[in-house]
Amino acid sequence: xxxxxxxxxxxxxxxxxxxxxxxxxxxxxxxxxxxxxxxxxxxxxxxxxxxxxxxxxxxxxxxxxxxxxxxxxxxxxxxxxxxxxxxxxxxxxxxxxxxxxxxxxxxxxxxxxxxxxxxxxxxxxxxxxxxxxxxxxxxxxxxxxxxxxxxxxxxxxxxxxxxxxxxxxxxxxxxxxxxxxxxxxxxxxxxxxxxxxxxxxxxxx
Amino acid sequence: xxxxxxxxxxxxxxxxxxxxxxxxxxxxxxxxxxxxxxxxxxxxxxxxxxxxxxxxxxxxxxxxxxxxxxxxxxxxxxxxxxxxxxxxxxxxxxxxxxxxxxxxxxxxxxxxxxxxxxxxxxxxxxxxxxxxxxxxxxxxxxxxxxxxxxxxxxxxxxxxxxxxxxxxxxxxxxxxxxxxxxxxxxxxxxxxxxxxxxxxxxxxx
Amino acid sequence: xxxxxxxxxxxxxxxxxxxxxxxxxxxxxxxxxxxxxxxxxxxxxxxxxxxxxxxxxxxxxxxxxxxxxxxxxxxxxxxxxxxxxxxxxxxxxxxxxxxxxxxxxxxxxxxxxxxxxxxxxxxxxxxxxxxxxxxxxxxxxxxxxxxxxxxxxxxxxxxxxxxxxxxxxxxxxxxxxxxxxxxxxxxxxxxxxxxxxxxxxxxxx
Amino acid sequence: xxxxxxxxxxxxxxxxxxxxxxxxxxxxxxxxxxxxxxxxxxxxxxxxxxxxxxxxxxxxxxxxxxxxxxxxxxxxxxxxxxxxxxxxxxxxxxxxxxxxxxxxxxxxxxxxxxxxxxxxxxxxxxxxxxxxxxxxxxxxxxxxxxxxxxxxxxxxxxxxxxxxxxxxxxxxxxxxxxxxxxxxxxxxxxxxxxxxxxxxxxxxx
Numbered sequence: 001x002x003x004x005x006x007x008x009x010x011x012x013x014x015x016x017x018x019x020x021x022x023x024x025x026x027x028x029x030x031x032x033x034x035x036x037x038x039x040x041x042x043x044x045x046x047x048x049x050x051x052x053x054x055x056x057x058x059x060x061x062x063x064x065x066x067x068x069x070x071x072x073x074x075x076x077x078x079x080x081x082x083x084x085x086x087x088x089x090x091x092x093x094x095x096x097x098x099x100x101x102x103x104x105x106x107x108x109x110x111x112x113x114x115x116x117x118x119x120x121x122x123x124x125x126x127x128x129x130x131x132x133x134x135x136x137x138x139x140x141x142x143x144x145x146x147x148x149x150x151x152x153x154x155x156x157x158x159x160x161x162x163x164x165x166x167x168x169x170x171x172x173x174x175x176x177x178x179x180x181x182x183x184x185x186x187x188x189x190x191x192x193x194x195x196x197x198x199x200x201x202x203x204x205x
Numbered sequence: 206x207x208x209x210x211x212x213x214x215x216x217x218x219x220x221x222x223x224x225x226x227x228x229x230x231x232x233x234x235x236x237x238x239x240x241x242x243x244x245x246x247x248x249x250x251x252x253x254x255x256x257x258x259x260x261x262x263x264x265x266x267x268x269x270x271x272x273x274x275x276x277x278x279x280x281x282x283x284x285x286x287x288x289x290x291x292x293x294x295x296x297x298x299x300x301x302x303x304x305x306x307x308x309x310x311x312x313x314x315x316x317x318x319x320x321x322x323x324x325x326x327x328x329x330x331x332x333x334x335x336x337x338x339x340x341x342x343x344x345x346x347x348x349x350x351x352x353x354x355x356x357x358x359x360x361x362x363x364x365x366x367x368x369x370x371x372x373x374x375x376x377x378x379x380x381x382x383x384x385x386x387x388x389x390x391x392x393x394x395x396x397x398x399x400x401x402x403x404x405x406x407x408x409x410x
Numbered sequence: 411x412x413x414x415x416x417x418x419x420x421x422x423x424x425x426x427x428x429x430x431x432x433x434x435x436x437x438x439x440x441x442x443x444x445x446x447x448x449x450x451x452x453x454x455x456x457x458x459x460x461x462x463x464x465x466x467x468x469x470x471x472x473x474x475x476x477x478x479x480x481x482x483x484x485x486x487x488x489x490x491x492x493x494x495x496x497x498x499x500x501x502x503x504x505x506x507x508x509x510x511x512x513x514x515x516x517x518x519x520x521x522x523x524x525x526x527x528x529x530x531x532x533x534x535x536x537x538x539x540x541x542x543x544x545x546x547x548x549x550x551x552x553x554x555x556x557x558x559x560x561x562x563x564x565x566x567x568x569x570x571x572x573x574x575x576x577x578x579x580x581x582x583x584x585x586x587x588x589x590x591x592x593x594x595x596x597x598x599x600x601x602x603x604x605x606x607x608x609x610x611x612x613x614x615x
Numbered sequence: 616x617x618x619x620x621x622x623x624x625x626x627x628x629x630x631x632x633x634x635x636x637x638x639x640x641x642x643x644x645x646x647x648x649x650x651x652x653x654x655x656x657x658x659x660x661x662x663x664x665x666x667x668x669x670x671x672x673x674x675x676x677x678x679x680x681x682x683x684x685x686x687x688x689x690x691x692x693x694x695x696x697x698x699x700x701x702x703x704x705x706x707x708x709x710x711x712x713x714x715x716x717x718x719x720x721x722x723x724x725x726x727x728x729x730x731x732x733x734x735x736x737x738x739x740x741x742x743x744x745x746x747x748x749x750x751x752x753x754x755x756x757x758x759x760x761x762x763x764x765x766x767x768x769x770x771x772x773x774x775x776x777x778x779x780x781x782x783x784x785x786x787x788x789x790x791x792x793x794x795x796x797x798x799x800x801x802x803x804x805x806x807x808x809x810x811x812x813x814x815x816x817x818x819x820x
């Protein structure tokens with residue numbers, strides 16, 4: 001994306017936000033159905049889940065607020081919406097279906113927030129924003145999947161709601177790499193900082 | 206994006222929404238500053254503006270509700286935010302600055318809504334959603350710029366708020382073509398229908 | 411409230427909205443814990459529940475969209491908030507606790523929306539607004555409890571989101587009558603129409 | 616309201632929130648049109664404005680974030696809504712009309728936020744919540760008018776968005792005293808703390 005980068009640089013995009021405490025962590029949709037290539041998974045999602053294990057451990061060590069999101073539709077499909085019209089298989093993600101359960105290695109602990117949503121952003125139709133506000137969060141670390149879908153929508157909303165997003169590029173994954181890369185480019189130019197977990201560790205030390 | 210398309214097809218993405226009345230039209234950020242390559246413009250934005258002229262004429266003929274958005278920051282920068290941290294030049298878009306005025310060929314008429322925003326989505330921090338709801342809008346046609354930024358964010362929010370988005374692919378533009386194409390791909394798979402103005406005309410007749 | 415009424419009339423408050431299809435019905439927090447005077451109930455809540463039974467039957471006969479709300483906090487209190495700081499007993503309303511279950515005589519049917527919330531308004535942090543928007547609702551009938559709390563907050567938000575509220579005065583209840591009356595007065599002056607179920611039936615016929 | 620108080624006390628309402636920094640100040644709709652009894656004013660609004668002068672001075676001395684709200688409708692009435700259907704005179708509050716200008720003694724200074732709204736709550740359709748979030752605000756002091764309308768709606772939303780409201784009872788006013796009193800009662804029981812400016816000063820010292 002050489003040409004694109006030049007335009008963006010010339011027009012003054014891509015300034016850095018930095019990491020400022022209090023820090024929070026949002027893990028978007030790392031559920032079984034998105035870990036499974038036969039359902040909604042594939043691409044680089046599996047390694048992103050593996051890299052999020054130490055990220056979550058770090059957040060818990062530091063005592064940062066941690067929030068998780070799941071896609072959940074009503075058992076009777078009564079809340080079917082435009083998103084499920086575009087992607088009918090989403091309606092299979094029910095409150096008690098294994099496909100909608102958070103992957104075992106990232107299972108939420110008491111005190112962590114778990115929001116149910118039926119649209120891309122973890123902020124839409126949930127209480128995530130006030131939950132983070134009450135905890136004074138300034139920098140919101142973001143992991144999860146998929147980069148070009150629910151992660152990106154959540155990052156845009158995080159920025160809008162006043163939380164400076166830092167996307168951990170090796171802790172987000174997508175079923176296809178070109179959309180993953182394109183969204184990381186857009187995020188870094190316009191919505192948040194993008195760095196690897198190793199770089200985050202350096203900045204914190 | 207051949208490989209990507211296969212994964213998405215196999216997982217059941219990309220169903221069509223169709224065009225159902227009442228129809229509304231949203232024109233995102235077609236302001237002088239985004240028409241000007243020396244500010245935030247470039248790429249295929251100019252032809253997208255030109256194509257939106259007949260689209261707007263069609264909407265007015267049909268009596269569809271029309272909404273426009275502008276990026277506007279306070280004169281004293283008192284509402285500077287994370288978006289303006291990432292892209293400091295945005296703070297130059299003030300209520301009375303020519304750069305923030307809608308381009309002359311698409312100037313709003315009485316009864317059309319003009320929302321001021323300081324984030325990507327035309328829905329965030331504005332009264333666009335209730336305005337469309339009061340008019341019963343089901344299908345929301347979307348034109349504007351930039352495809353990978355404010356258009357895409359507005360399309361995602363339109364879907365969330367219950368309006369089925371139809372993006373007119375020749376009436377949206379971006380300063381760089383790769384992000385434009387990547388966002389149209391993502392939108393078509395997950396958030397709305399994507400078609401050319403000519404195809405919309407066919408469907409309506 | 412004779413004096414108050416004069417001021418409001420002189421300043422032009424209290425115009426009527428009318429009943430315009432498509433009509434929807436929202437039933438706010440008619441759950442066991444609010445039917446029980448030993449928990450959060452009392453006052454005129456019990457008769458309001460009884461009057462809502464025929465209202466709900468009417469809505470189902472007519473095929474109107476019906477939505478219900480419940481207050482639900484996370485099992486681990488991880489989403490405790492300012493509302494639960496003010497009223498600590500609210501934290502007893504959990505997903506599986508009988509106190510948070512909708513009263514048997516108004517049990518939701520398949521296809522009706524049930525939103526979980528942990529604040530007063532049924533719109534806040536839920537997908538109620540887009541659900542009503544997708545169904546094209548113009549007039550939103552409101553029943554539930556308590557009038558001066560979750561009903562009133564939901565009515566204000568309904569108006570903001572573009573749904574014209576009609577509060578059925580004998581289908582809303584409160585644990586104390588003075589706040590009930592004061593809120594019906596305010597609603598009628600500023601936010602919606604207030605009428606008895608019998609009057610609604612007359613208007614519809 | 617003796618009987619009411621007993622029910623609320625027995626059910627565990629009315630716990631205190633306290634004053635915790637960072638503190639912010641929200642001044643709701645203290646504009647000329649609400650200061651004028653011939654338009655939307657009257658009651659105890661004038662003394663509330665007078666008492667807000669030293670409150671605003673205190674906030675500026677302490678360097679607290681300060682936000683103001685105004686009701687503003689579009690010059691062409693293109694954003695007329697359900698609120699303006701209930702109260703048609705509201706449409707007279709335009710961007711440049713003196714009635715919509717903040718009263719001279721409380722004129723905003725550079726760096727203070729001024730939000731335009733066309734519904735009761737200062738949070739709805741504005742960027743007030745993210746603006747406060749970015750400033751880390753925990754306790755939100757609230758002054759303004761009218762107590763039973765835009766103040767109350769803003770207090771409910773403040774609580775929902777994660778800001779603990781403290782209403783200064785002598786810095787809020789209403790065109791009629793019974794609704795003023797009823798709303799202060801409800802707020803104190805369910806949404807925020809209610810105290811006089813003198814008591815706030817004591818707590819801070």
